[in-house]
Amino acid sequence: MKITLNVWRQSGPDAAGSFVKYEVDGVNADMSMLEMLDVLNDRLESKGEQPIAFDHDCREGICGACGFMINGVAHGPEKEITVCQTHMRSFKDGDELTLEPWRAMAFPVMRDLMVDRSAFDRIIQAGGYVSVRTGSAPEANATPVIKDNADLAFEAAACIGCGACVAACPNAAAMLFTSAKVSHLGLLPQGQPERDKRALDMVAQMDKEGFGHCTNHGECEAVCPKGISVNFIARMNRDLLSATLRSTR
Amino acid sequence: MTLDGKCPSGPIETAWDRHRFNMKLVNPANRRKYNVLVVGTGLAGAACAATMGELGFNVHAFCYQDSARRAHSIAAQGGINAAKNYQNDGDSIHRLFYDTVKGGDYRSRERNVHRLAEISVNIIDQAVAQGVPFAREYGGLLDNRSFGGAQVARTFYARGQTGQQLLLGAYSALSRQVQAGTVKLHTRTEMLDLVVIDGRARGIITRNLATGELESWVGDAVVLATGGYGNVFFLSTNAMGCNVTATYKAYKKGALFANPCYTQIHPTCIPVSGGYQSKLTLMSESLRNDGRVWVPKSAADATRDPNSLSEDQRDYYLERRYPSFGNLVPRDVASRNAKNVCDEGRGVGHEVDGQRRAVYLDFRDAIKRVGKSTIEARYGNLFHMYTKITGENPYETPMRIYPAIHYTMGGLWVDYNLMSNIEGLFVLGEANFSDHGANRLGASALMQGLADGYFVAPPTISDYLARVGWGSQINAEHEAFKVAKGEANDRIQKLLNIKGKRAVDSFHRELGNVMWDKCGMSRTKEGLEEALKRIPQIRAEFWENVNVPGDNKGVNQSLERAGRVADFLEFGELMCLDALERAESCGGHFREESQTEDGEALRDDDNYCHTAAWEFKGVDTTPTLHKEALNFEYVKLTQRSYK
Ligand SMILES: Cc1cc2nc3c(=O)[nH]c(=O)nc-3n(C[C@H](O)[C@H](O)[C@H](O)COP(=O)(O)OP(=O)(O)OC[C@H]3O[C@@H](n4cnc5c(N)ncnc54)[C@H](O)[C@@H]3O)c2cc1C
Ligand code: SF4
Ligand code: FES
Numbered sequence: 001m002k003i004t005l006n007v008w009r010q011s012g013p014d015a016a017g018s019f020v021k022y023e024v025d026g027v028n029a030d031m032s033m034l035e036m037l038d039v040l041n042d043r044l045e046s047k048g049e050q051p052i053a054f055d056h057d058c059r060e061g062i063c064g065a066c067g068f069m070i071n072g073v074a075h076g077p078e079k080e081i082t083v084c085q086t087h088m089r090s091f092k093d094g095d096e097l098t099l100e101p102w103r104a105m106a107f108p109v110m111r112d113l114m115v116d117r118s119a120f121d122r123i124i125q126a127g128g129y130v131s132v133r134t135g136s137a138p139e140a141n142a143t144p145v146i147k148d149n150a151d152l153a154f155e156a157a158a159c160i161g162c163g164a165c166v167a168a169c170p171n172a173a174a175m176l177f178t179s180a181k182v183s184h185l186g187l188l189p190q191g192q193p194e195r196d197k198r199a200l201d202m203v204a205q206m207d208k209e210g211f212g213h214c215t216n217h218g219e220c221e222a223v224c225p226k227g228i229s230v231n232f233i234a235r236m237n238r239d240l241l242s243a244t245l246r247s248t249r
Numbered sequence: 250m251t252l253d254g255k256c257p258s259g260p261i262e263t264a265w266d267r268h269r270f271n272m273k274l275v276n277p278a279n280r281r282k283y284n285v286l287v288v289g290t291g292l293a294g295a296a297c298a299a300t301m302g303e304l305g306f307n308v309h310a311f312c313y314q315d316s317a318r319r320a321h322s323i324a325a326q327g328g329i330n331a332a333k334n335y336q337n338d339g340d341s342i343h344r345l346f347y348d349t350v351k352g353g354d355y356r357s358r359e360r361n362v363h364r365l366a367e368i369s370v371n372i373i374d375q376a377v378a379q380g381v382p383f384a385r386e387y388g389g390l391l392d393n394r395s396f397g398g399a400q401v402a403r404t405f406y407a408r409g410q411t412g413q414q415l416l417l418g419a420y421s422a423l424s425r426q427v428q429a430g431t432v433k434l435h436t437r438t439e440m441l442d443l444v445v446i447d448g449r450a451r452g453i454i455t456r457n458l459a460t461g462e463l464e465s466w467v468g469d470a471v472v473l474a475t476g477g478y479g480n481v482f483f484l485s486t487n488a489m490g491c492n493v494t495a496t497y498k499a500y501k502k503g504a505l506f507a508n509p510c511y512t513q514i515h516p517t518c519i520p521v522s523g524g525y526q527s528k529l530t531l532m533s534e535s536l537r538n539d540g541r542v543w544v545p546k547s548a549a550d551a552t553r554d555p556n557s558l559s560e561d562q563r564d565y566y567l568e569r570r571y572p573s574f575g576n577l578v579p580r581d582v583a584s585r586n587a588k589n590v591c592d593e594g595r596g597v598g599h600e601v602d603g604q605r606r607a608v609y610l611d612f613r614d615a616i617k618r619v620g621k622s623t624i625e626a627r628y629g630n631l632f633h634m635y636t637k638i639t640g641e642n643p644y645e646t647p648m649r650i651y652p653a654i655h656y657t658m659g660g661l662w663v664d665y666n667l668m669s670n671i672e673g674l675f676v677l678g679e680a681n682f683s684d685h686g687a688n689r690l691g692a693s694a695l696m697q698g699l700a701d702g703y704f705v706a707p708p709t710i711s712d713y714l715a716r717v718g719w720g721s722q723i724n725a726e727h728e729a730f731k732v733a734k735g736e737a738n739d740r741i742q743k744l745l746n747i748k749g750k751r752a753v754d755s756f757h758r759e760l761g762n763v764m765w766d767k768c769g770m771s772r773t774k775e776g777l778e779e780a781l782k783r784i785p786q787i788r789a790e791f792w793e794n795v796n797v798p799g800d801n802k803g804v805n806q807s808l809e810r811a812g813r814v815a816d817f818l819e820f821g822e823l824m825c826l827d828a829l830e831r832a833e834s835c836g837g838h839f840r841e842e843s844q845t846e847d848g849e850a851l852r853d854d855d856n857y858c859h860t861a862a863w864e865f866k867g868v869d870t871t872p873t874l875h876k877e878a879l880n881f882e883y884v885k886l887t888q889r890s891y892k
Contacts, residue, residue: 012803029640030522030599038754039525045752045807050799053806055315057488059528062413063319081637089640110459111804118436121316125428129421130380134300134703135371137378141335144389154382154407157414161318190380 001027001093003036007052008100013110019098029089033076034059034066036088054113059084061225064160067167068113069100074164074223082162082225102167106174106210117163119209120177126205127198128181130190149187156184158226165220165228171212176220178206179236180228186239196243203240252505252862252877255664256360261883265364268665272708273715280305281431282719285710286453286468287311288440288495291320292412292695293678294474295419296702297710302426304707306714309466310423310432311455313439313490313809318420321476321488322698325412326533327396328404329695331369336393340401342366348399349693350884353658353686354836354852356508356860359883361665361683368700373405375703379418383407396691404692409533409630415695419702438464439809440495441737443471443502443674446729449717450674454733456741458809461801463734463741465725469717470673470710473499474702477657477679479512481817481824482769483761485654486518486531492813493820496661496680500823504669505862505875507662507682509820510828513689513837514770515655516583519638520607522599529653530638532631534691537576537583539615539624540648542567544608548594555597555609555647566590571892579889581688581837581850584652588770591651598649611647652770656694658685658837659827662862662877666709667701673717675710677701682860687836741801744811749794753810756791760784760814760821768825771839777829781822785869788818819868826863830874833857847892854886 002025010017024040031039034056041051056066066084070076076086091097099113107115145153157180165176182199185191191198214233221230257268275283283306287298290312298310312320332345345366350357373391377383383405384392393402407414426432437458444452450471455464478493479485500506517532543565545551550558566586568575578586587608590596598607616624621644625632632643639649660682667675667683678698685693767780791814799805833853834843843851859876866872 028523028525031525032527035525035527038527042752042754045796045798046750046755048748048796048798050805051807053804057314057319057490058321058324059489060324060530062410063314063321063323063488064316065314065319085637087638087640114804116459117315121318121424121434121436124318124421125424127428129425130378131425132375132378132422133303134296134375134422134707137371137374140333140374140377141390143377145385146389147385147387150382150385150389153380154414157380157382157407157417158410160413161316184382185380188380188382190378 003027004096006098031088033086034084053111061085064162067162074167080227104166104172123205127201153184153187156180164223168219168223173214174206174211175214175233179232182236183232199239199243261363272712275711275715281307283714284468285470287472289474290317291322292698293702295423297706299422299426300707302431308432311435311438322416323413326409328406328411328692330403330692331373336402338401340403352690355886357686365684365700368704372699376418381414381418442733443499444729444733445502449672454737465730472675474677475680479654482654482764483757484529494816497816497820501865504671505662507860507862508659509824511658511687513656514584514652516652517650518653520651540610544590544595551597607649607651609647610650744797749796751794757814768828772828773841777825780825784822
């Protein structure tokens with residue numbers, strides 16, 4: 001098939017960017033979206049032109065490195081997958097696709113489709129852990145965990161930190177990401193001692209990074225490649241409320 | 250050079266404890282005066298950096314991804330072994346030790362493996378305390394599954410995302426230390442060289458992948474936890490950025506590279522569908538419990554609809570050749586047989602470069618026997634993944650699978666303390682050669698990475714630092730740093746100035762094809778000799794005709810790839826040389842000249858019961874081989890058989 005791409009090209013963080021049109025022919029339905037870009041990049045490279053920059057690594061939907069907007073939708077048209085798992089059979093001959101980086105104040109563009117998501121790391125550093133030193137852990141089966149809680153904690157922990165939730169949110173809020181970590185640890189007995197502080201500190205960091213506020217659009221859940229539920233946001237809000245009450249008491 | 254593994258003597262059960270007691274400690278008040286550089290934030294690196302930070306050392310951690318959480322460990326699916334014996338099915342530290350030595354085809358150090366088995370139980374405690382959401386039973390206790398190469402259920406798992414959850418646990422411990430100020434994290438930073446001064450590892454040279462800036466880092470110890478080199482084959486199940494650069498550069502600075510030819514092939518991956526393919530995806534081995542592997546009896550039927558072929562037109566070759574193990578033969582045996590039937594022209598699926606390289610994995614009979622819903626409950630997520638990638642429905646059409654490179658057992662040589670022959674250079678996780686011999690058992694890499702990072706390296710590094718002391722006057726202005734940085738810069742400029750006609754990846758693919766053909770699932774003297782001629786030619790063309798566009802200011806992904814491919818183009822030769830030198834078959838290394846009458850791998854313990862460690866002598870010069878003899882006191886050497 002033949003695909004026409006409008007790709008956001010920006011040579012550096014301070015440069016002005018613009019869309020550039022590329023015609024890619026010989027696209028095979030079995031190619032992934034990123035392999036199609038590889039083919040285009042190979043052509044550009046052999047001509048001495050700069051290839052399109054995009055983050056990627058595992059190419060199986062688990063590392064969270066990849067991600068950009070395809071025709072305005074974070075990670076493209078298919079549900080619950082990342083761009084690296086999107087295959088060209090989702091499109092048809094002659095389609096025109098617009099590829100654009102995540103747009104959010106807290107995620108500055110570095111080059112082309114690549115953005116800086118280090119704000120997510122700083123949110124985790126603010127409290128996304130259980131304070132347990134190596135070697136100080138008790139015997140693993142000493143604390144049974146209710147299976148339903150363990151399973152729900154797993155679902156929250158499945159977040160890959162890709163940033164699509166922020167990109168899709170009209171306010172560029174990071175609530176889905178942050179609430180996933182707060183809920184994962186808050187659902188487990190190991191996470192209880194620091195539960196209040198964790199929620200308060202992580203949310204404070206989130207605000208400091210310049211992410212917007214949640215106004216319940218739910219766009220985040222719709223694009224999340226791991227199907228993280230907005231119910232975790234409600235859960236975090238409850239935690240925040242009780243933590244605030246307790247801390248002012 | 251004589252290679253001393255420095256293993257403690259005496260009874261194996263208490264060796265590690267006694268060794269730990271004999272190690273020196275650093276006074277807590279002095280710890281922050283020591284700089285420890287940890288390259289890599291996968292399971293091994295993140296665990297080590299976090300633990301060293303907790304102890305109060307001044308740690309710098311580096312990774313090439315934009316976040317420490319994205320290291321390739323994140324992709325591990327199946328699980329992690331530990332000798333907890335929660336299932337009361339007869340497991341013990343000794344049994345895990347025994348299974349690992351045997352699984353490695355008797356090419357690992359007994360004492361290292363025993364320590365690994367001992368520590369395995371602490372890892373699970375640590376991970377659970379961090380909040381790793383392992384699978385649980387209804388009673389709230391941890392669940393286990395069984396995995397290849399073991400008769401007990403000792404594998405802990407978190408659905409199909411065990412690596413992800415363990416890495417996020419280690420990443421959380423690391424993040425806590427970043428907040429505490431003991432660890433400084435440098436993401437999007439690639440190590441380009443190791444700096445050795447007076448025989449000691451004293452620092453590294455890095456390139457900032459966002460700005461292109463080259464930087465020098467001075468350390469009292471350097472830890473490499475940079476993962477495996479499977480991407481030398483271009484197509485593998487590894488992440489795209491996995492590379493040999495850090496360990497290979499250390500090799501060029503004098504660190505010995507051990508057993509580079511030991512690579513593991515995974516039998517059940519989704520086959521290559523076209524020349525554009527960038528990586529291969531693993532499908533869990535558990536599929537072989539219910540799927541039947543076959544190809545058409547006649548090559549003429551290769552393109553026919555598989556469902557139209559009658560029973561007597563099919564060759565269930567594993568069931569035919571291995572009546573007692575059938576479809577469940579070990580990874581290496583299943584892989585080689587798939588290659589053989591495809592070599593005979595009976596492969597199926599897409600034709601790529603004139604060959605069909607896939608076999609069927611058929612669930613028709615299993616669905617008939619237990620029903621579609623049972624199969625769906627067992628493998629639903631895998632079938633879903635297969636459909637997403639191939640666009641086919643495996644409930645109706647047999648899956649197509651083919652082996653792919655998955656793991657590399659070889660790596661930098663280390664002693665019992667995980668220190669290489671260069672003083673102060675520690676190597677952890679998949680990057681070292683230590684515990685898996687010639688073949689790794691499923692669910693044992695995660696165990697080893699975390700054992701190295703949380704429990705083995707912190708005390709051995711502390712011991713080293715206590716012995717060498719602090720206060721040496723070296724800083725980044727030292728001549729050795731200037732030279733190394735200058736060389737790194739020259740190489741970058743050289744790559745940028747070639748401006749030839751071929752894209753970087755085209756060379757990587759070309760090298761990968763040679764490696765896969767000649768140094769892949771089965772190897773011969775002739776083939777390896779041919780590869781040893783071919784690789785220098787590809788390398789020469791690379792340095793004349795590659796095109797690396799752009800400059801060294803800011804993000805330049807072509808330049809990143811070019812540097813890694815340049816190292817693979819040298820490293821591939823070392824692998825082939827090691828494979829040629831080892832004229833026996835063992836584990837993942839199959840030399841066609843060394844097989845039993847039935848075509849099974851045949852070890853030669855009289856001549857090859859050793860670790861082969863190579864010393865660099867120059868790019869176009871043959872490296873020197875050093876041998877470390879392997880002694881087996883606790884496990885008896887026997888020939889494997891799966892008939
Ligand atoms: C698909 C798949 C499934 C697997 N499933 C299992 C399983 O179920 N059970 C099991 O036990 N094992 C499994 N394995 C193997 C296991 O995942 C790996 O062996 C293990 O995670 C390696 O961990 P590591 O810490 O050594 O390295 P990695 O996790 O590979 O980390 C390497 C780190 O080094 C950094 N790095 C590399 N080069 C440089 C450089 N030049 N400069 C700076 N930084 C650098 C990277 O950024 C990264 O942080 C699987 C492997 C694959 C590919
Ligand atoms: S919540 Fe979903 S969309 Fe947001 S970072 Fe996590 S995986 Fe990505
Ligand atoms: S590249 Fe890892 S999730 Fe897409």
